[in-house]
Amino acid sequence: xxxxxxxxxxxxxxxxxxxxxxxxxxxxxxxxxxxxxxxxxxxxxxxxxxxxxxxxxxxxxxxxxxx
Amino acid sequence: xxxxxxxxxxxxxxxxxxxxxxxxxxxxxxxxxxxxxxxxxxxxxxxxxxxxxxxxxxxxxxxxxxxxxxxxxxxxxxxxxxxxxxxxxxxxxxxxxxxxxxxxxxxxxxxxxxxxxxxxxxxxxxxxxxxxxxxxxxxxxxxxxxxxxxxxxxxxxxxxxxxxxxxxxxxxxxxxxxxxxxxxxxxxxxxxxxxxxxxxxxxxxxxxxxxxxxxxxxxxxxxxxxxxxxxxxxxxxxxxxxxxxxxxxxxxxxxxxxxxxxxxxxxxxxxxxxxxxxxxxxxxxxxxxxxxxxxxxxxxxxxxxxxxxxxxxxxxxxxxxxxxxxxxxxxxxxxxxxxxxxxxxxxxxxxxxxxxxxxxxxxxxxxxxxxxxxxxxxxxxxxxxxxxxxxxxxxxxxxxxxxxxxxxxxxxxxxxxxxxxxxxxxxxxxxxxxxxxxxxxxxxxxxxxxxxxxxxxxxxxxxxxxxxxxxxxxxxxxxxxxxxxxxxxxxxxxxxxxxxxxxxxxxxxxxxxxxxxxxxxxxxxxxxxxxxxxxxxxxxxxxxxxxxxxxxxxxxx
Numbered sequence: 001x002x003x004x005x006x007x008x009x010x011x012x013x014x015x016x017x018x019x020x021x022x023x024x025x026x027x028x029x030x031x032x033x034x035x036x037x038x039x040x041x042x043x044x045x046x047x048x049x050x051x052x053x054x055x056x057x058x059x060x061x062x063x064x065x066x067x
Numbered sequence: 068x069x070x071x072x073x074x075x076x077x078x079x080x081x082x083x084x085x086x087x088x089x090x091x092x093x094x095x096x097x098x099x100x101x102x103x104x105x106x107x108x109x110x111x112x113x114x115x116x117x118x119x120x121x122x123x124x125x126x127x128x129x130x131x132x133x134x135x136x137x138x139x140x141x142x143x144x145x146x147x148x149x150x151x152x153x154x155x156x157x158x159x160x161x162x163x164x165x166x167x168x169x170x171x172x173x174x175x176x177x178x179x180x181x182x183x184x185x186x187x188x189x190x191x192x193x194x195x196x197x198x199x200x201x202x203x204x205x206x207x208x209x210x211x212x213x214x215x216x217x218x219x220x221x222x223x224x225x226x227x228x229x230x231x232x233x234x235x236x237x238x239x240x241x242x243x244x245x246x247x248x249x250x251x252x253x254x255x256x257x258x259x260x261x262x263x264x265x266x267x268x269x270x271x272x273x274x275x276x277x278x279x280x281x282x283x284x285x286x287x288x289x290x291x292x293x294x295x296x297x298x299x300x301x302x303x304x305x306x307x308x309x310x311x312x313x314x315x316x317x318x319x320x321x322x323x324x325x326x327x328x329x330x331x332x333x334x335x336x337x338x339x340x341x342x343x344x345x346x347x348x349x350x351x352x353x354x355x356x357x358x359x360x361x362x363x364x365x366x367x368x369x370x371x372x373x374x375x376x377x378x379x380x381x382x383x384x385x386x387x388x389x390x391x392x393x394x395x396x397x398x399x400x401x402x403x404x405x406x407x408x409x410x411x412x413x414x415x416x417x418x419x420x421x422x423x424x425x426x427x428x429x430x431x432x433x434x435x436x437x438x439x440x441x442x443x444x445x446x447x448x449x450x451x452x453x454x455x456x457x458x459x460x461x462x463x464x465x466x467x468x469x470x471x472x473x474x475x476x477x478x479x480x481x482x483x484x485x486x487x488x489x490x491x492x493x494x495x496x497x498x499x500x501x502x503x504x505x506x507x508x509x510x511x512x513x514x515x516x517x518x519x520x521x522x523x524x525x526x527x528x529x530x531x532x533x534x535x536x537x538x539x540x541x542x543x544x545x546x547x548x549x550x551x552x553x554x555x556x557x558x559x560x561x562x563x564x565x566x567x568x569x570x571x572x573x574x575x576x577x578x579x580x581x582x583x584x585x586x587x588x589x590x591x592x593x594x595x596x597x598x599x600x601x602x603x604x605x606x607x608x609x610x611x612x613x614x615x616x617x618x619x620x621x622x623x624x
Contacts, residue, residue: 020106020115021276021283022223022244022553037553040276042283043316044116045392049203050109058396063272064313065401 002041002059003048005032009055015047068242070249070491075099075219076474077467078239078257080226080288083112084456085447085463086260087209091168092467093258094216098474101252102213103241105283105556107222109210113262113281113448114456118202119389120320121169121176122192122424122457123162125184131194134159140193142622144349145426147582147601148301150620153452154425156434161461169460172212174205185382187324190424191349197324199386202456224250225556226287228490229257229443230482231295236442237480240490244556249494251487255474256442258466259288259430260459263420263448264567266510266560268305269518270315270416275510279308279315279415285560286419286567288449289429293570297438299606300451300618301428302567303574304586305417307354307523312367312411313401316391323347325383327372329357330409331365349423351583357414358523358585369409380406417522419571420448422583427454431605435473436466442477444470451603497558503548506558512540513561517568521575523585530576537569570613574604577615 002023005015009032016026016033023040024047026033035041048056077093079086082104093100104111124137131140134155141154169176176198177184186195214220223244230238238253262284266275276282293299309319309329323346331337341356342348348356357368372380384405388395397403403410421427430438430445432452437444446466447453453462497503520533544562549555580596581588602619 018107018110020111020281022106022556039274040282040557042115042276042278042281043314043391043393043397044110044281046110046115049116049392058393058400060314060397060400063274064277064397067272067313 002035002038003056004059006055006057008053010053012052014050014052015056018046018050020044020046068247068249068495070251070487073101073250073252074479075101075252075254076256077470078103078252078254080239080257080259081112081261082108082220083260083262083447084114084206084209084459085453085466086258087213088460088463089258089260089446089467089470090213090218091209091216092464093471094213094218096468096471098471100218101221101254102218103221103224103226103239103250105223105225105244108213108220109207111206113284114202114206115281116392117389118205118456119199119386120456121198121200121460122196122455123166123198124196129194136193137196141425144191144423146622147597147620148603149426150452151622153432153434157436157453157462157465158458161465165461165464168464169205172208174200174202174208176200189320189323189347191344191347197320199382201389203389221250225559226291227494227559229291229295230486231440232480232482234296234440235480236295236440238482240487242494242552242555244552247552249491253479253482255477255479256444256470258444258446258470259292259449260445260447260463260466261288261449263418263429264289264564265418267419267514267517267564267568268417268522269514271413272313272315275507275514277315278418279310279317280418284448286563287560288445289570290563290566292430292438292440292443292445293566293606293608295440295443297440297443298431299429299570300431300603301421301426302419302570302606303578303604304420304422304428304583305521305523306420306422306586307417308350308415309353309357309412310415311397311403312413314394314397315415316394316397318387318390318394319350319353321383321386321390322370322372323353325372325375325379327370327375329353330369330371331360332367333365337365351422351586354414355585357412367411370412371409372405373407373409417518419567421454422586424455427451427458431603435469436462437469437473442473494555497547497549497555498552500548503546504543506547506549506554506561509540509543509547510561510564513537513565513568516540521568521572523588525575525587525589526591527576530572533572534576537565537572541565570606573613573615574606577604
């Protein structure tokens, strides 16, 4: 359901900083942030808008694409 | 966990569109301002990912394009619950300033390529009141201005209590939703601006956060204001809209504004059966017509844009992406091409909010945006006379001006130290429990009770059933276990949702008529009764008991 962070990620943490639902965690700054609360994502796109390297993609579940 | 003690002239609770405009107004008048928001103000609230429309009259000389014509439209559309005097003051008086402010901060309403306004009509408007614009960076631009003006911004701090002494607001309390650090703030005035209540009903996809409007807006200000002694109004109404099948996303007025058709499973345009303006009817009629088609076996339903001229289709596609950043990704994933085939649509989940674009619900305000508690102001979707983008920008600024004026002439009130200790204990209680329920378990039951009993079809019996079930569910709030501060934020939201559900049920029971069908449709009182019910239902709470009263509204024309 939530955004997916691809390999272009440069570990800047913008997505973690900006998310209005606070669905990311980012404990190790040498790694990608991770989606910790996927069910709480609103698909607002704020993380992608703030990503400097196009590392955010969206993956919609079947419950949205096939109903 | 540390508690910070702060003191300021004005607190803004909620840094969404209304809150940031309020902060700018107060800071421009030289006051000290603190903004508290559950998210980060650059991207928080209902327009986190952008917005594409703003409602306004522009005084071009056309008959429909004047203040008077606009107010007539507002009165007609909001008949029975809209207060025209407040609308005139908090929106019309502020509109020109709002348009200039948007231009100054870098999110202008005119199209930068042509310098002209791109205007469309829908939702029952007598002329094209919608201005399509690129609001993708509206929030970051406003946030930049708020920080430039020297406001103290407490990002990720959720407000959990409003302190009131002798019916005057004296302070607020909150906690940081990542660190758990707490904030006790003494202030002279506070503007509540936390939006509507969007996570209160089951969603069609059974994903509670797949909501049309921001799922993190959970009625926190309405609950805290009520607990502080303020009066709420227009709380009986729900609101639903039409969304793409599978994705509760905004975009409806882009389709209807450009001239798209609604068609049923038989391929027939159906809206003209329900309203003379067909697809350009007010939103509640679009929902009513669509629900009726489905109920009577003529589903599924679609929005058809194939007949639109190429330039309108291009504009439509561009606009949809501005209103919901991820909508075009969704279309791609679902294989939707609106140029080639009709797109399946559905009726969204319900939410508690003002029923139409020009009337809100929530904290009952006067023409100075003040609630019935002195020093407590409200703006945006949590105020009973404000609604959507245009009023958040104009009315938000009005509320900040009024709060600043009040703060200039009133001293600090008396905050008591025991309040801080009480609030520290209350805030952290769900994290100290060794075991307990997950917040979602309680919330899911609440959503189901609301959907089954307080939805687009209500009766005395269904509302009584909801009251009993909410009463039986409420004690389980004290059994929720939060594993960290993030979950504590969510469980606090669950508490707010429960309170809003309870209030809404009370108000819906009291209003023995139907209005804005199906947003308040009492099957046992199916007619709109302007003789007896032209007015607002006011809600108060004393010692845990909710009371209701009727406040009549009189219209001159």
